[in-house]
Amino acid sequence: MSEAIQEIKTARPAWRPDMRALSPFIALFALIVLGTLLNPDFLSLSNLTNVVTRSAFIAIIAVGATFVIASGGLDLSVGSMAAFVAGSMILVLNGMGAADGGTLAIGMLAALAISAVCGLANGLIVTVGRIEPFIVTLGTMGIFRALIIYLAAGGTLTLSNFQLRELYRPAYFGAVFGIPVPVLAFLAVAAIASVILYKTPFGRHVVAIGSNREVARYSGVPIWRVTALTYVIQGLCVGLAVLVYVPRLGSATPTTGLLWELQAITAVVIGGTPLRGGQGRIWGTIIGAIILEVVGNIMVLSNLVSEYLIGAVQGAIIIIAMLVQRSLQRER
């Protein structure tokens, strides 16, 4: 027995780097070099911290999107859902009126519960209704957006209790050992997510369904449950992003989270997860989210391109990322 194993092991080729996994890291490194060349201030600690902190919302949401996309799904509703959950959380906090830690905890739990329910709704409509996720989440995107406009009566929902805002502030502006809380939050989310995706049967099932749903079904994978759960995870990630978003401005408006779904999908794709599913790269997604923010930052710090064109540059990046992925795929 040991002989056979030996033989197979030695047949393994020498270590070769997986370029698909490495390319987002290389791209980020290149951008950092470029940014430093254009403006030495780019490399300052305060600027880098600021950039990474600002990428936290998209990064956390995109980690959830990695699950959905790896399983072959898509969730367009995350931006609207974030706005709706943020608005609901503010209403809950305002409604309770008090300004202690308990109130804050209840508000946070409410936000997570609402986002999980929103995600479950997406998941159930996709699985029980057997409707394309694109259509389902296009629908719920409109619904969540309308709900926040309705709740805010077209205006702004603001955290009214000033003491509560002070109490909550550190969740965005605070730092532990010099690392901003939002950064810690997305690192923790990514760490937990990669354990779930890479180390558990559930994660294996997510990838199997994205790779070939029929094979998964014929193998006895509970495809409906797993699919629905990916949307719940997406919802929870939106909720977590909201927890760090609300203390930043203390308000939610009808334009909160606008186009976040596109940024989240862009981060996932730049990170090396194919849009058709069958693979998920959590840390690539994190890097993708940071790249999006770095690009914007470089454009602000340099005068190469007008910063009004950030959207165009980000759009170009997703296309280039796909081209790079395609050429790397051919090599295999």
Added chain:
Amino acid sequence: MAPILKAVNVSKSFGPIKVLDSVSLALEPGRVHAVIGENGAGKSTLMRILSGHYQPSEGQLIWEGEPIRFAGPFEAEQKGVVLIHQEILLADDLTVAQNLFLGRELRRGLLVDDGAMRERAARVLADLGARISPDAETRTLSLADRQFVQIARALLVPHRVVIFDEPTTVLTPVEADKLFAVIGRMREAGVAVLYISHRLGEVKAISDTVTVLRDGRHVTTAETVDLEPADMARLMVGREMAKLYPAKAESTGDVVLVADGIGVPGYVEDASFTLRRSEILGFGGLVGAGRTELFEGLVGLRPSRGTLTLFGEPVQFTDPRDALRAGIVYLSEDRKGKGLLLEEELRPNLTLAALRRFTRGPFIDTGAEDRALSQSIRDFDIRVRSRDLLARQLSGGNQQKLFLAKMMLLEPKIVIADEPTRGVDIGTKQQIYSFLAQLAAKGAAVVVISSEMTELIGLCHRILVMRGGRIAGEVAEGNMTEDAIVFLATGVHDRLAVEAAMPA
């Protein structure tokens, strides 16, 4: 007659691996030249070189006495070399006529000339003896009809050399007969035909010359009249084929499964049968008779009705997971579409169905998975160069073995194997047969669904034959002849159909 297309000492290497080693072959007008060999013998590579898909690494092609280089399949097609693929390459949403002329639409000015295309399509299809409407949407056609559309498409261009790559894999005996008639007419018209097949019976029946390849090398070229199928098998494998089928063991086990009045809407009506321990029960019939659908319905992969008794208990499976949990595994005929994750490595493929057994706490125990893979590679003789290959990179036979290994991790009591040897070479076939026989000997109940009648006769204790969604009858031990099966499958005695369907 002078050869029209010749390969002279053609070799092909992919990286360090030489898949074709100095092979020569001559195609003559008006003759059918069969190429046979196990999977990996180099048949497909040779065929792709002849049709311009690959360039030879060494050696050359001679076209009517002159050396020639095909830069691509398009150039080969211009000369009149046509390859008919084994896989169906048609756009499902287009009509038959649209598919036939896809990429070479007939035009009138700037617009496509639908009328003319429809008319020519109808004529070509009628010439093939296929009753297919040019206006039918391709997705509504049976697999066999799609195959005919594909052949019609290839024959629309002027052709002098036609290469068939295992064309009868998806055809019923009657349809295969139609195809052989088409090939016969081509031969009379002076076309050179290259015919690649696993089915030695049909090679014997329709070819003039046979070339045998083994491990990328040319073994022999001989007149078909001088070779019997048994000789061909011996030459292909390179050793005496001792016995393709294992000896049949006694099967006197208890009844484990009783199916009564099973119906699958649209496919199967009122199917009843019993299955015993240690028994191999065959299911024969034509493609489309409802065999696959019956068992997919039984295990909950499709909606079904009727009553099912498993080990004396009434059961009803609405979710395939329930059937797996009860110890029934169904190995789909479509191993690429429903059996394996082609873009995944071997390890996750192997353990996907039985992942629950490979966990430690909430996490996957990859060490245990690796050990299971080593075990399966050994037990099932899966031949891999390295274990971090993707499933897609395995040959058909090795994929089938990996698929078997995967489902056997569930330690099933009832195994339903749907076309377990389709597209698999003869050496692997023998291994799969002996594995299924051992499984039954150890006490499992085995169902084999197969379109190869010799396989059913060689392997099974009893054979049930389906026709038009119903079980037409049973062929019992002692009465197992191909004629008996064909009679039940078609309702008519048809000697020709028997010959046409005679496999390796």
